[in-house]
Amino acid sequence: MExxxxxxxSEEDIKSLKETFYQQAVELIESLxxxxxxxxxxxxxxxKLKTIKRIFHTLKGDSASIGLKELxxxxxxxxxxxxxxxxKSVDMDGDVTDILLRIADCMSGxxxxxxxxxxxxxxxxxxxxxxxxxxxxxxxxxxxxxGKMPVPLEHSxxxxxxxxLSDFRRQEKNIxxxxxxxxxxxxxxxxxxxxxxQHLPCLGDVIKVHPPLDSSEVESVDTIGLLIxxxxxxxxVKNLCNIPGVIGDVAIEELREEGGLxxxxxxxxxxxxxxxxxxAASPTGTIRVESEKVDQIMNLVGELIVGRSMIEQLLSEFxxxxxxxxxxxxxxxxxxxxxxxxSDLQRSVMKVRMLPIDRVFKRFxxxxxxxxxxxxxxxxxxxxxxxxxxxxxxxxxxxxxxIHIVRNAIDHGIETVEEREASGKDRQGIxxxxxxxxGNDIVIEVRDDGRGxxxxxxxxxxxxxGLISQEELEKIDDKAAIDFIFLPGFSTAKVVSEVSGRxxxxxxxxxxxxxxRGSVNIKTEAGRGTTFVLRFPLTLxxxxxxxxxxxxxxxxxxxxxxxxxxxxxTKDVELVAGREVxxxxxxxxxxxxxxxxxxxxxxxxxxxxxxxxxVSNGDRDIGIAVNxxxxxxxxxxxxxxxRWVSTNIVGGASILGDGKVVLILNVxxxxxxxSGVKISNF
Amino acid sequence: MEMRNKEETAVSPYRxxxxxxxxxxxxxxxxVVEMIGAVVVGEATxxxxxxxxxxxxxxxxxIMDVSMPEMEGLExxxxxxxxxxxxxxxxxxxxxxxxxVKKALILGAKHFISKPFxxxxxxxxxxxxxxxxxxxxxxx
Numbered sequence: 001m002e003x004x005x006x007x008x009x010s011e012e013d014i015k016s017l018k019e020t021f022y023q024q025a026v027e028l029i030e031s032l033x034x035x036x037x038x039x040x041x042x043x044x045x046x047x048k049l050k051t052i053k054r055i056f057h058t059l060k061g062d063s064a065s066i067g068l069k070e071l072x073x074x075x076x077x078x079x080x081x082x083x084x085x086x087x088k089s090v091d092m093d094g095d096v097t098d099i100l101l102r103i104a105d106c107m108s109g110x111x112x113x114x115x116x117x118x119x120x121x122x123x124x125x126x127x128x129x130x131x132x133x134x135x136x137x138x139x140x141x142x143x144x145x146x147g148k149m150p151v152p153l154e155h156s157x158x159x160x161x162x163x164x165l166s167d168f169r170r171q172e173k174n175i176x177x178x179x180x181x182x183x184x185x186x187x188x189x190x191x192x193x194x195x196x197x198q199h200l201p202c203l204g205d206v207i208k209v210h211p212p213l214d215s216s217e218v219e220s221v222d223t224i225g226l227l228i229x230x231x232x233x234x235x236x237v238k239n240l241c242n243i244p245g246v247i248g249d250v251a252i253e254e255l256r257e258e259g260g261l262x263x264x265x266x267x268x269x270x271x272x273x274x275x276x277x278x279x280a281a282s283p284t285g286t287i288r289v290e291s292e293k294v295d296q297i298m299n300l301v302g303e304l305i306v307g308r309s310m311i312e313q314l315l316s317e318f319x320x321x322x323x324x325x326x327x328x329x330x331x332x333x334x335x336x337x338x339x340x341x342x343s344d345l346q347r348s349v350m351k352v353r354m355l356p357i358d359r360v361f362k363r364f365x366x367x368x369x370x371x372x373x374x375x376x377x378x379x380x381x382x383x384x385x386x387x388x389x390x391x392x393x394x395x396x397x398x399x400x401x402x403i404h405i406v407r408n409a410i411d412h413g414i415e416t417v418e419e420r421e422a423s424g425k426d427r428q429g430i431x432x433x434x435x436x437x438x439g440n441d442i443v444i445e446v447r448d449d450g451r452g453x454x455x456x457x458x459x460x461x462x463x464x465x466g467l468i469s470q471e472e473l474e475k476i477d478d479k480a481a482i483d484f485i486f487l488p489g490f491s492t493a494k495v496v497s498e499v500s501g502r503x504x505x506x507x508x509x510x511x512x513x514x515x516x517r518g519s520v521n522i523k524t525e526a527g528r529g530t531t532f533v534l535r536f537p538l539t540l541x542x543x544x545x546x547x548x549x550x551x552x553x554x555x556x557x558x559x560x561x562x563x564x565x566x567x568x569x570t571k572d573v574e575l576v577a578g579r580e581v582x583x584x585x586x587x588x589x590x591x592x593x594x595x596x597x598x599x600x601x602x603x604x605x606x607x608x609x610x611x612x613x614x615v616s617n618g619d620r621d622i623g624i625a626v627n628x629x630x631x632x633x634x635x636x637x638x639x640x641x642x643r644w645v646s647t648n649i650v651g652g653a654s655i656l657g658d659g660k661v662v663l664i665l666n667v668x669x670x671x672x673x674x675s676g677v678k679i680s681n682f
Numbered sequence: 683m684e685m686r687n688k689e690e691t692a693v694s695p696y697r698x699x700x701x702x703x704x705x706x707x708x709x710x711x712x713x714v715v716e717m718i719g720a721v722v723v724g725e726a727t728x729x730x731x732x733x734x735x736x737x738x739x740x741x742x743x744x745i746m747d748v749s750m751p752e753m754e755g756l757e758x759x760x761x762x763x764x765x766x767x768x769x770x771x772x773x774x775x776x777x778x779x780x781x782x783v784k785k786a787l788i789l790g791a792k793h794f795i796s797k798p799f800x801x802x803x804x805x806x807x808x809x810x811x812x813x814x815x816x817x818x819x820x821x822x
Contacts, residue, residue, distance in 0.1 A: 191780050
């Protein structure tokens with residue numbers, strides 16, 4: 001990329017270039033944070049530093065091209081920092097991690113500011129911080145270290161050397177880039193260089209050595225860079241590079257065909273994947289599409305589904321009116337053809353919208369580290385199922401609620417080191433994030449192995465805050481009491497949080513989850529820990545549902561929540577504590593009459609038999625009495641933004657082929673409501 | 683030069699000749715040699731003496747100082763190599779003789795140890811050279 005100002009580019013082009021830069025920069029900074037966090041305790045710091053440096057390098061070049069000079073300077077300085085760590089003039093420790101994370105924050109701040117057109121924040125402060133860091137580590141910072149570490153070897157090849165390189169590639173030899181650090185006690189570097197040169201032939205064919213081993217430059221450098229072609233494996237070459245008394249340390253990487261460095265490291269798979277992702281940002285076959293465009297397509301698919309059900313509706317009317325018409329079968333065939341294609345189209349678009357949940361999860365190593373540090377606890381994060389693909393809509397908004405749950409887990413769940421030791425637990429607490437598919441649902445679990453939630457304390461607190469009356473409280477069992485933490489006004493921790501930037505209570509978490517037609521459940525065990533189970537439908541836009549009438553109203557329930565449909569005699573409905581219940585095999589489940597609950601006017605009260613749809617939220621079952629079942633249909637969900645439906649038991653609406661509006665019920669809300677928690681705010 | 687076979691290497695220790703004009707240096711180096719389980723079969727204080735000793739004892743490895751009276755280490759090494767190209771020499775030198783050390787290495791010295799040295803580091807270097815002897819022998 002050249003300087004944009006020098007090119008005759010249209011506004012449009014510049015805008016799209018900038019957008020590309022922003023997108024890539026955000027991804028790069030995310031990888032930067034990830035790599036930085038994995039530095040601590042890593043065995044292969046060398047290759048990680050290389051990756052980090054490469055990220056800075058890319059950002060430096062790109063931000064200069066886009067005209068963000070301050071950012072470019074900052075990244076340049078950050079490169080110097082990594083350089084110093086690589087040259088071992090700065091020790092690799094937690095402080096380096098901290099400052100790298102701060103640099104990452106500052107850079108994303110600068111990028112955000114530039115994106116939203118605000119003034120770039122003072123990166124100068126960060127520059128100062130880096131200088132201070134150098135001073136503190138007593139390195140006598142040399143701003144220009146280029147003499148010590150020249151241009152990356154692979155970028156400074158002569159034509160002849162390039163020819164050699166491609167020749168060796170043709171012979172299918174591995175190409176390695178090695179950096180040899182002179183041992184600290186090697187007082188005679190050029191004599192050492194002679195030994196190195198004598199050993200080089202056993203490594204393979206040398207393409208380039210920098211600086212040349214017979215030059216006087218050798219005396220003034222700390223490292224020798226090698227580009228070699230070899231049939232040997234990386235580790236064998238590395239071992240052969242170890243010459244006692246001369247070489248102190250060796251870093252070696254394989255140079256891959258595309259010219260990018262692929263970090264080959266067998267001990268740390270994740271770093272490989274992270275770098276592979278960076279590399280994967282460019283190759284052909286991938287296009288970047290603005291998510292809005294995909295959403296638009298999804299909306300159109302939704303409209304088409306409505307359109308098709310109109311045709312279906314017309315078809316059945318047509319059949320009624322002209323039962324003998326020959327065209328009907330052809331009409332029906334065309335209809336089913338459209339139906340098939342539509343469902344293929346819908347699936348394909350859905351796939352486009354699917355992203356690995358890793359997008360969300362990868363923020364968490366940082367979150368957990370910061371929170372644990374702030375609360376002075378020792379916490380380890382375990383992530384499972386980060387490859388699980390979920391709808392983009394979920395990825396976009398689930399981060400904040402998850403952060404809130406994790407923060408709660410660290411603040412209230414995980415005990416202090418002393419407490420944990422006293423109760424015989426491992427010093428280190430564990431927070432586990434897990435995502436998986438279950439049936440038509442995506443399940444996200446947040447587990448901690450802390451002290452668990454005490455329902456008695458919750459009850460006391462609710463009473464104290466006057467959120468519920470004493471007698472109502474007595475009806476509530478311990479399991480239901482846990483849900484008190486979702487009550488608005490329950491959370492006392494209304495402190496503006498450093499991580500999310502605003503104070504949110506668990507009620508907000510619940511609202512967000514339900515807004516996505518999901519549910520949240522808590523499993524807790526005293527002394528053993530708590531698990532939050534978040535459950536979402538696989539796709540947020542189109543669902544299969546069962547249509548039925550309750551009273552006069554047309555309603556739908558997502559098929560995924562339906563356990564079974566049964567018919568019961570009215571006389572079999574029993575009354576327990578003033579509520580209607582059904583005896584289903586071994587269990588007794590509450591029966592809900594929606595027509596009454598929703599004031600829809602009772603139509604079929606006097607019948608001797610009624611249909612009951614048994615629904616489940618994975619935790620509890622209830623029966624919903626219905627007047628008439630109308631079958632199964634694919635519904636394209638439209639969110640109900642207006643609050644004219646002043647109840648959370650309706651999750652959305654849809655339009656049927658005949659133009660009728662159907663309300664889609666939020667099963668989880670109904671179950672919670674039926675389970676007896678009757679609180680003013682609920 | 684006669685080659686050790688594998689059985690011999692397994693049982694008998696490597697034999698060293700130390701050529702240095704300083705008693706302290708010889709003693710110091712002997713310790714290192716013993717540390718790695720090898721034996722010092724001979725010592726010499728000048729280059730000339732070193733050559734005589736070498737052909738008498740036929741050691742596996744010579745540790746030779748660069749600067750000595752009567753005949754410099756470099757010259758002694760060259761003379762030994764002239765008659766026995768397989769001779770293995772590690773050059774020992776203090777700071778300031780880097781050019782000589784380089785020459786010695788180009789002329790076929792196996793490695794160098796700079797004085798003052800840390801015994802453990804010196805031992806590491808010697809073992810590194812011995813390992814090479816072993817691989818060369820087993821290949822032959």
